[in-house]
Amino acid sequence: MSMSRITIIVGIVAVIIIVILAVYLVSPGLYGTYGTPQQPVSPTPTREIEVKLRDNYFEPQTITISLNETVRFVLKNEGRVGHTFTIDELGINVRLAPGETKTVEITFNKTGSYTFYCIPHKAIDMIGNLTIVMPAPKY
Numbered sequence: 001m002s003m004s005r006i007t008i009i010v011g012i013v014a015v016i017i018i019v020i021l022a023v024y025l026v027s028p029g030l031y032g033t034y035g036t037p038q039q040p041v042s043p044t045p046t047r048e049i050e051v052k053l054r055d056n057y058f059e060p061q062t063i064t065i066s067l068n069e070t071v072r073f074v075l076k077n078e079g080r081v082g083h084t085f086t087i088d089e090l091g092i093n094v095r096l097a098p099g100e101t102k103t104v105e106i107t108f109n110k111t112g113s114y115t116f117y118c119i120p121h122k123a124i125d126m127i128g129n130l131t132i133v134m135p136a137p138k139y
């Protein structure tokens with residue numbers, strides 16, 4: 001093998017190594033050992049809960065959710081007047097005309113409790129309670 005051929009082979013190998021290193025450094029996370037994943041995982045609902053809005057109460061009126069659950073609330077206005085599903089602390093305010101159904105997804109990442117209510121009927125007790133609890137341990 002001539003000297004010039006060895007030089008060419010060494011050159012090609014060097015270029016390949018440089019390309020591999022460049023790809024590795026430019027795309028951290030692809031290999032799992034460098035950096036952290038850059039895209040947050042979009043939560044998929046772990047549970048669907050139907051909430052009926054009637055004249056003038058919620059059904060159910062108490063809802064218990066486990067910590068870190070993502071819940072899709074299916075809100076159905078079965079009344080003859082407009083109602084809202086409102087949770088001040090979470091910035092949620094869904095208005096529903098009679099007969100209307102809407103969904104809202106919420107991820108609960110701290111324990112505690114929230115009041116949900118209907119704006120026009122809060123004064124006559126159209127109120128419910130959401131409690132977020134630690135999930136039962138799995139054995």
Ligand SMILES: [Cu+2]
Nearest residue numbers: 083084118121
């Ligand atoms: Cu109402």
